[in-house]
Amino acid sequence: MEAVQWLAQCANPGPVFDEGLSLIERHHLEDEGIEKMCRTLVFRRTPGIERFLLAVAEKHSNRNVQGVAYSSLARYLKQFHELAEDRQENEEAWEKMVAAVYSDNTIDWLRGADPAILSARINALCEKVISEYGKISDEEYGDGTGKHRTLADAANALSFSLHAVGSIAPDIVGVGVNGSRISLTDLRGKVVVLMFSANWCGPCKAMYGQLRELMTLYADAPFTVMTIMADKEIATVRKAVDSGEIAWPVIWDGDKGPVALTWNVTAYPTVYLIDRDGRIRHKGLHDDPLDEEVARMLGLDPKSRVKIDKRTRVWKLSLWDRNISGEELPELLEGYTELRELDLCYNPLSDEALIHL
Numbered sequence: 348m349e350a351v352q353w354l355a356q357c358a359n360p361g362p363v364f365d366e367g368l369s370l371i372e373r374h375h376l377e378d379e380g381i382e383k384m385c386r387t388l389v390f391r392r393t394p395g396i397e398r399f400l401l402a403v404a405e406k407h408s409n410r411n412v413q414g415v416a417y418s419s420l421a422r423y424l425k426q427f428h429e430l431a432e433d434r435q436e437n438e439e440a441w442e443k444m445v446a447a448v449y450s451d452n453t454i455d456w457l458r459g460a461d462p463a464i465l466s467a468r469i470n471a472l473c474e475k476v477i478s479e480y481g482k483i484s485d486e487e488y489g490d491g492t493g494k495h496r497t498l499a500d501a502a503n504a505l506s507f508s509l510h511a512v513g514s515i516a517p518d519i520v521g522v523g524v525n526g527s528r529i530s531l532t533d534l535r536g537k538v539v540v541l542m543f544s545a546n547w548c549g550p551c552k553a554m555y556g557q558l559r560e561l562m563t564l565y566a567d568a569p570f571t572v573m574t575i576m577a578d579k580e581i582a583t584v585r586k587a588v589d590s591g592e593i594a595w596p597v598i599w600d601g602d603k604g605p606v607a608l609t610w611n612v613t614a615y616p617t618v619y620l621i622d623r624d625g626r627i628r629h630k631g632l633h634d635d636p637l638d639e640e641v642a643r644m645l646g647l648d649p650k651s652r653v654k655i656d657k658r659t660r661v662w663k664l665s666l667w668d669r670n671i672s673g674e675e676l677p678e679l680l681e682g683y684t685e686l687r688e689l690d691l692c693y694n695p696l697s698d699e700a701l702i703h704l
Contacts, residue, residue, distance in 0.1 A: 348375045356387050361450045365395030372402045382412045385419040389426065390613075392449065394456055396423060414480030418498050421472035421505055424465050426613070428509070431460035469509055473502040496608065508611035511619070511627050516541070519575065519606050521598030524585040529573070529596050535625050537569040538644045540637070543607055543617040545577040546587055551616040554633060556660025556685060559594050561641060568645050569623060575600045577607055577615065592662060620644070659684045668693035673700025680704075 352375075354367035375381075385403055388396045400423065404416035434441040434457075445454050481499030507517070519531040519541075531541070540558065544551035558572045572595035576584045581599045588597060600606045610617075620629040620637070622644055632640055639649035661683055671679065671694040680686070691701075 348378045348380070351375065352380060352384060356384065359450065360391055360393035360453050362452070364391070364393050368395040368399040372399055376403065376406060377408060381407065382415050385412075385416045389419050389422045392427070392430070392457065393453060410480070411483050414476060414483040414498050417472055417480060418476050418485070418501055421469050421476065421502065422613075424469050424472070425505055425509060425611075427460055428462055428465040428469060430457065431462045431465060434458070434460075435462065466509060470506065473506045476502040500608070504609055504611040507609070511610075512630050514627055515625050516619070516621050516627050517609065519573075519598065521575075521600065521606065523597060524581060524588050524599065529598050531573060531621075532625070534571055534573065534596075536623050537571050538623060538641060539570075539621040540572045540641065541619040541621055542572065542574045543577065543610070543612045543615060544574050545615055546583045547578070548615040552592075552662065553660075554616060554618075555592055556662055557634070557637070559685070560660060561638070562595055565641070565645065570641065570645060571595060574598070575604075575606050575612075577602060577604060577612075661686055663688040663690075665690040666694065667691075670694065671696065673697050673703070676700055676704060 348371070351367050351370045355364060355371060358364045358367065371378075371381075371384075381403060385400060388400065397420065400416050400420040404413050404420065407413050407416065430441075430445075433444075445457060449457065477499045481497055481502070483498045485496045485498050485501050507514075516531060519529075521529055523529050531539070540561065542551070542554070542558070544554075546552065561570065562572060574593060574595065574597045576597055576599050578584050578599065579602045584593075584597060584599045587593045598606065616633075618630065618632060618637070619627050620632055620640060622628050628644065629640055638652065642649045642652040659682070662685060664683065664686055666679070667690050671691070673696055676696065680689075
């Protein structure tokens, strides 16, 4: 069981992966570890996963495991749904992304995904989990929150995230690093970039420069940023605020915190754009599309907005082992107005060049 379980969890998605799942279904469906495995499979992509999770849900003797399998299948299809939507929005970028991760036969299978069909199936699964397995404890989150969370809670959060765009954002209330009360509802009347972030998340921190720009650019406009932080300790959040890296309202939610669970956040960063009436208008915008949509929601022509060089958005820069000479260095660093950490390891730089820097 352990060997086949390892294969199913760690092998590249594809025929061999699916064969491992089939072996478990035929010979080890009642073995210990099946419930944990159902949760693990949520973030993989291969045709055999859906068949396997359905088999566990329909055949396993333990009702709790059945509920977890149905819940995991809904979460799996939600990830699949997001991938299908990404393809609709930008097929060229989607093709490059999947080509680096999946086999050709898996990519062909992914191309056939229909977001509308997946949405209907996810809705049906969430309803089934809530009505038939809702009171079962969702043990995966017990340690993270210290609160009792049921499969119904998980299904409601999943359903919300599926239909979030276009709906009124549920209120978020928390305490900032200085002890002040912060509420999303109190920001009504402003365009809000709501970002789920963490200091251990590189892509999150890479967005901070853009958010600082927007806060400066629209300081006199009805606009703000709000960040929900998933750091394990509040001290790291406080450090980012004190340094000026985060310059907007921030709530420390903690690891697997209640806000992230309610909003069904499964990846960082997760970014929502909320209008002045508190309605969620977009999810997942970043870089120029985020700049343009913020301007549009503030009543400005995106083409006429002030554009700031992206180099001002960089807080940390690595030029590791780039074979940079002292003569090239000044030109390379020109324009990085907020640069605070610079990695020049393994470059042939003289002492004179570093002193000049």
